[in-house]
Amino acid sequence: MLRSLLIRMSESKGLEHLVTSTGPTRRMAQRFVPGASLEDALVGAREVNRTGHLVSLDLLGENVVDGDGARRAAAAYMEVFDRIAEEKLDANVSLKLTQLGLDLDANLCEQLLTEIVDRAGSFQNFVRVDMEGSPYTQRTIDMVKRVRVKGGSVGTVMQAYLYRTEQDVRDLIAAACRIRLCKGAYKEPPEIAYPKKSDVDDNYIKLMKILLPSGLYHGIATHDPHMIAATRQFAAEQGIGADQFEFQMLYGIRTDLQQMLVKEGYRVRVYIPFGADWFPYFMRRLAERPANLMFFVRSLISRS
Numbered sequence: 188m189l190r191s192l193l194i195r196m197s198e199s200k201g202l203e204h205l206v207t208s209t210g211p212t213r214r215m216a217q218r219f220v221p222g223a224s225l226e227d228a229l230v231g232a233r234e235v236n237r238t239g240h241l242v243s244l245d246l247l248g249e250n251v252v253d254g255d256g257a258r259r260a261a262a263a264y265m266e267v268f269d270r271i272a273e274e275k276l277d278a279n280v281s282l283k284l285t286q287l288g289l290d291l292d293a294n295l296c297e298q299l300l301t302e303i304v305d306r307a308g309s310f311q312n313f314v315r316v317d318m319e320g321s322p323y324t325q326r327t328i329d330m331v332k333r334v335r336v337k338g339g340s341v342g343t344v345m346q347a348y349l350y351r352t353e354q355d356v357r358d359l360i361a362a363a364c365r366i367r368l369c370k371g372a373y374k375e376p377p378e379i380a381y382p383k384k385s386d387v388d389d390n391y392i393k394l395m396k397i398l399l400p401s402g403l404y405h406g407i408a409t410h411d412p413h414m415i416a417a418t419r420q421f422a423a424e425q426g427i428g429a430d431q432f433e434f435q436m437l438y439g440i441r442t443d444l445q446q447m448l449v450k451e452g453y454r455v456r457v458y459i460p461f462g463a464d465w466f467p468y469f470m471r472r473l474a475e476r477p478a479n480l481m482f483f484v485r486s487l488i489s490r491s
């Protein structure tokens with residue numbers, strides 16, 4: 188219930204104003220979001236690379252309100268690829284299609300995605316299209332497939348909480364599409380998603396076992412030690428090398444685990460979000476872990 192409430196609150200503009208204008212909560216958000224500017228993100232990326240981790244940079248922002256907003260987001264991503272190349276960072280990019288105007292004009296969104304993917308390709312780099320709530324699942328898969336067919340270096344994300352995901356994973360593998368597997372961060376109804384965490388976890392492991400032997404390079408995105416242990420065990424049993432897939436985790440979460448895996452020779456990519464629109468992302472991170480919420484409430488109380 189708490190998780191659902193927090194996810195609903197992530198859509199409240201009033202709360203967004205209260206939280207983003209408050210010093211202590213802004214500072215708390217910095218645990219998950221290193222800063223508002225690309226420069227802040229690059230500082231974070233350099234540091235994360237220095238400790239042997241790979242990076243994915245994500246300019247925060249969802250559901251732009253007009254075409255200009257979508258074009259601005261696309262231009263910002265072009266700059267991100269230029270800076271990654273200039274600074275020789277080991278980093279790629281994650282983005283959301285609603286940030287490129289999917290809800291406003293699907294043709295514009297696809298054109299902008301194609302331009303970004305082309306720019307990534309010119310640097311032999313890669314674009315990961317994040318997966319948003321279920322109203323976007325099919326449209327995201329379809330657009331990623333179309334851009335891939337044009338030769339684009341682009342992959343997407345599959346969410347283990349959706350019943351449909353096994354079929355989607357099989358279809359995307361058939362299309363040679365690289366996948367990031369995650370549990371899923373949005374509020375979905377029981378008609379389309381497993382309500383019980385244990386069922387999501389079981390499905391996650393089932394999907395991981397379909398992905399790893401596929402011969403494609405996939406991302407196993409989780410902080411859950413059980414998912415990580417199951418992946419390591421399965422890879423060892425199947426003779427799948429540590430360079431044939433990567434673990435992925437979020438900036439500021441379980442850095443101990445991130446470092447341990449790197450020390451043991453695994454590839455670990457850290458997802459670094461940046462930008463002024465950090466509120467929905469921050470609220471989804473609170474929803475994932477009650478201990479974060481207590482910390483957050485204490486910082487709001489100490490402010491008043």
Ligand SMILES: Cc1cc2nc3c(=O)[nH]c(=O)nc-3n(C[C@H](O)[C@H](O)[C@H](O)COP(=O)(O)OP(=O)(O)OC[C@H]3O[C@@H](n4cnc5c(N)ncnc54)[C@H](O)[C@@H]3O)c2cc1C
Nearest residue numbers: 317318369370371372408409410411435436437458472475
């Ligand atoms: C790289 C990456 C990209 C992602 N991209 C997407 C996406 O495109 N679409 C989407 O729907 N979801 C995405 N997610 C979020 C994902 O769906 C989950 O909501 C999130 O990862 C929590 O699930 P978990 O696998 O870590 O396991 P959980 O069972 O939620 O957590 C396992 C353990 O991890 C730690 N942990 C997890 N979350 C937190 C937190 N917020 N703060 C502190 N500790 C925590 C705790 O120790 C917890 O016990 C992404 C996650 C990652 C890591």
